[in-house]
Amino acid sequence: MTFFVTISHSLASVTASHGRRALRSAGVSSVGYWQLGTLFVALYLAVERATFAYQLDGLGITLWSPSAGLSLALLMTAGISYAPFVLAASLITDYAVYSGPRGWVAPIATSLVLTGGLVALALVLKTRLHLARPRLSHVWILLAVVPSGTLIIALAYCLVLYVTDQLSSWSFDRAVRNFWIGDTLGIITVLPVAATVFASVSRASRQAIRHGVIEVAFFSMALAAALWVIFGLKTASEAQFFYLLFLPIVWTAARHGFAGVAIALLSTHVALIAVVTVQGYAAPDFIAFQMLMLVLSVTGLLLGAAVTESRASEERLRDQRSELARAARHALVGATGTALAHEISQPLSSATNYLHAASRMLQAQPHADPSIAEALAKARSEAQRARETLQRVRDYVSCGRLALSSVDVEALTARIVSLIGAEAGSRGVEIRVSSAPHLPNIQGDAIQLEQLLLNLISNAIDAAAQGAKAQGRVAVHLVQQRDRIVVSVDDNGPGIAEHIADRLFEPFETTKQSGMGLGLALARQIVEAHTGELRVENRAAQGARFSVALNIDGPRRRHGN
Numbered sequence: 001m002t003f004f005v006t007i008s009h010s011l012a013s014v015t016a017s018h019g020r021r022a023l024r025s026a027g028v029s030s031v032g033y034w035q036l037g038t039l040f041v042a043l044y045l046a047v048e049r050a051t052f053a054y055q056l057d058g059l060g061i062t063l064w065s066p067s068a069g070l071s072l073a074l075l076m077t078a079g080i081s082y083a084p085f086v087l088a089a090s091l092i093t094d095y096a097v098y099s100g101p102r103g104w105v106a107p108i109a110t111s112l113v114l115t116g117g118l119v120a121l122a123l124v125l126k127t128r129l130h131l132a133r134p135r136l137s138h139v140w141i142l143l144a145v146v147p148s149g150t151l152i153i154a155l156a157y158c159l160v161l162y163v164t165d166q167l168s169s170w171s172f173d174r175a176v177r178n179f180w181i182g183d184t185l186g187i188i189t190v191l192p193v194a195a196t197v198f199a200s201v202s203r204a205s206r207q208a209i210r211h212g213v214i215e216v217a218f219f220s221m222a223l224a225a226a227l228w229v230i231f232g233l234k235t236a237s238e239a240q241f242f243y244l245l246f247l248p249i250v251w252t253a254a255r256h257g258f259a260g261v262a263i264a265l266l267s268t269h270v271a272l273i274a275v276v277t278v279q280g281y282a283a284p285d286f287i288a289f290q291m292l293m294l295v296l297s298v299t300g301l302l303l304g305a306a307v308t309e310s311r312a313s314e315e316r317l318r319d320q321r322s323e324l325a326r327a328a329r330h331a332l333v334g335a336t337g338t339a340l341a342h343e344i345s346q347p348l349s350s351a352t353n354y355l356h357a358a359s360r361m362l363q364a365q366p367h368a369d370p371s372i373a374e375a376l377a378k379a380r381s382e383a384q385r386a387r388e389t390l391q392r393v394r395d396y397v398s399c400g401r402l403a404l405s406s407v408d409v410e411a412l413t414a415r416i417v418s419l420i421g422a423e424a425g426s427r428g429v430e431i432r433v434s435s436a437p438h439l440p441n442i443q444g445d446a447i448q449l450e451q452l453l454l455n456l457i458s459n460a461i462d463a464a465a466q467g468a469k470a471q472g473r474v475a476v477h478l479v480q481q482r483d484r485i486v487v488s489v490d491d492n493g494p495g496i497a498e499h500i501a502d503r504l505f506e507p508f509e510t511t512k513q514s515g516m517g518l519g520l521a522l523a524r525q526i527v528e529a530h531t532g533e534l535r536v537e538n539r540a541a542q543g544a545r546f547s548v549a550l551n552i553d554g555p556r557r558r559h560g561n
């Protein structure tokens, strides 16, 4: 499972703090690959079982296919690494739910076709749809891409059935049509809801899921009890105790806001319709229930929206506060850094010069004790280290003013790697650089960009060297993505430690004994000054990935500037 922090020029502060939250929530306790995959398979089977009644000629082609929407949602939100679960769910369904003498070739081949098609569809949709931030254009994309994709899948699926003698030529086009429309309907109706559910489940901690299950059970019991009192007691009028349904709805709205209450209302509606149907109410009786349900829905939605809104403003306030605290800390670091650099650099230079002179004087003495020269050399190297530390503070403080020029990022990276490659090699770390062909130069501050990449690559080397792997590896990759160059730095170290993930980009936050914790703070400043984007993610059991996206045309003007 991956998690990431994004820092982009727009709303840099807000995004960073949201990112920090994402980072925090995705810890060791996150729901794992197998849990989410198993949850998906269970849902898939349940949904297939529910739609089973409509299947065409025992071929698994149903009137509508919500399981396709479910699969696509999983592949899009959790990643295509979940494809084996889609394949498994489809195969199990074939054997456990659908009937008929079908052998094993047809189920395996159709499941492969279905999974492959859905993976391709997920890849196409993923780059164009942002279900977390839906826009009208996304709906159009959904309506254009999904039917085209499902038509291809339907044709391939039915072709496999035909070739394996499961489908006669005369029912071929009917099967394609049903499968195509069924999948399209299933995907368009289920994908938005399922994507939201999977995204929150894959982000939630195990404890949150446990709570979720308890709450759903509690809600279901409360709903069942209310329905039993309303319909089971056989009072003069069912509407008499209808107000009992308000309790679980109000409770859910207060706890889970708009999204929670929307699901609760849907469940209540479905349960109510089921009871009304089973009890065989005549259509004219419905009006009382319909009016009561309408009032229940309006109350629930209004309350839910109010709760969600007040939570959002609380969150905004918290973000603003932490942003203010960050700005104050930065100002303090800036002021202290400038004062210290000014006060210390002069005496430090003099001390270095004196040490240098003393070494020379010693060299002129033929019988001098060699241990004195050694001690002087050590003192000089310590003074040098102090100067470098000071320089890092200065870099951090003075960053922000850009000297723009045309920068060849590929050459810059090669230079950095040639500078530090040998040292990395001596620590058992191999650095590989790969880049897409014909990358254009970008407008940027060459010195700052060198500093930025140097910090990221040095950190990756440190991480790879301390990792448990026998061979430390750092891979730097450069590509062009539209009007940006993206440099990603991967390592096979232990990944970002959870306890520092929240404050990774804060100055003086470090887990290294001799670290200053300024590298990433400076990297963030440089990226912000270039109006670029900096992301960090932990790749499941593979170490960390930092990636920087920089505009080819240089820093963009900020709004209001």
Ligand code: ADP
Pocket: 455, 459, 460, 463, 491, 493, 494, 495, 496, 497, 500, 504, 509, 510, 511, 512, 514, 515, 516, 517, 518, 519, 520, 521, 544
């Ligand atoms: P420093 O390198 O001096 O510690 P940085 O600001 O560069 O300061 O990094 C801060 C911290 O971020 C590091 O101490 C380390 O814990 C974490 N970190 C940075 N890069 C990586 C990486 N590639 N893998 C794991 N942790 C990292």
